[in-house]
Amino acid sequence: MFEQLYKSFHQHVSLTNEEWELCKNNFRPKRMLKRQFLLQEGDVCRELAFVEKGALYSYSVDSKGNQHVIRFAFDGWWMANLQSFFTGDPSRLNIELLEDSELLVLDLKNHETLLEKIPAYERYHRIIIQNAYVALQQRVENALGLTAEEKYSRLIKQSPEFMNRVPLHLVASYLGVSPETLSRVRASFSR
Amino acid sequence: MFEQLYKSFHQHVSLTNEEWELCKNNFRPKRMLKRQFLLQEGDVCRELAFVEKGALYSYSVDSKGNQHVIRFAFDGWWMANLQSFFTGDPSRLNIELLEDSELLVLDLKNHETLLEKIPAYERYHRIIIQNAYVALQQRVENALGLTAEEKYSRLIKQSPEFMNRVPLHLVASYLGVSPETLSRVRASFSR
DNA sequence: CTCTGACCTTGATATATATCAAGGGTTTTT
């Protein structure tokens, strides 16, 4: 139940057994089914979610009704709307289940408890968010001024798993191109 | 010399006087002139820079020779290529001075020293990077699927300072549109 | 004081990609 979380912590920091037990006890396991919402636009994001197993994605819907995928999360990744979680403002994002999943969730109070009590926990989060920032910046770099073809070919290099676990129209939205364009790019690739 | 840095720390955490002195002593003041490079593509980013006063920007140059502005930094902001700084890999980004500036720089060793010795310093960095992540995600959301006009009008709402301190062709690059398009958008706005 | 380079604007044209539309698999639901 906590294998992935344990692995993730120990990839970045060392925790004593007591510290690990304390961490564990502040998380709440939560099972969810495909197509359920972990967070809906307008609600406040009350929990950080760690994905033990499964797949989720977050997206916004713009004024014209178009969906924009912000990110995906798979086994061993974190998912939340940090903006809403830390400010308490209503979320403009939705988070939806892409597969039946096992999550470990953590509310703000418990998160702050762990930050206070376990320095290594704060270090872990600093490193995790640092890495997420670097990845996101890479994504901005790719999104800005690459052609649809280049975006696609970088994606399959950098995140091939996406193509197997995610419907193509969501990948298209993630890349910022239309589903039709992505389809044509793929067709031209396989020739 | 250290006013902005002091302010920035104390906006997010509390430091004792000794802690503040220790922090301060690990930074090195560095003056630089407009058009100088803080970091050049191919070099490793050896220092985090805090901007006491001035303006910088980071950018990449793609295979077609097009420049893509990643971000700007003004008084009280941080600037570095985190990817290169933490991995030691050569940078694909350049960081260039937009104005004569006063920087406070910090190498990896000193940064790690401070992380070890001062928990509040680690907390400060966690919060700073968390905020940067939220802002960057907002930018992705804007870049993906907004028209040039919408991008521009959001920018002047969210970061009006950019328009005063940054040449328009760099703003255009930051938004991912051509200078000509930005110019036309602005013309249509002022009518 | 004039020259030069940096920066911005405007016009004409080209093009990548969106949009509209239809059809055909596949999977899920009833």
Add this chain to the structure above:
DNA sequence: AAAAACCCTTGATATATATCAAGGTCAGAG
């Protein structure tokens, strides 16, 4: 087993934006 929903593809057309080209302003350098 049929119906419905979802997902992907392909074609035709439209459009936002890039690109190419030229001219103008302004500040700093010589």
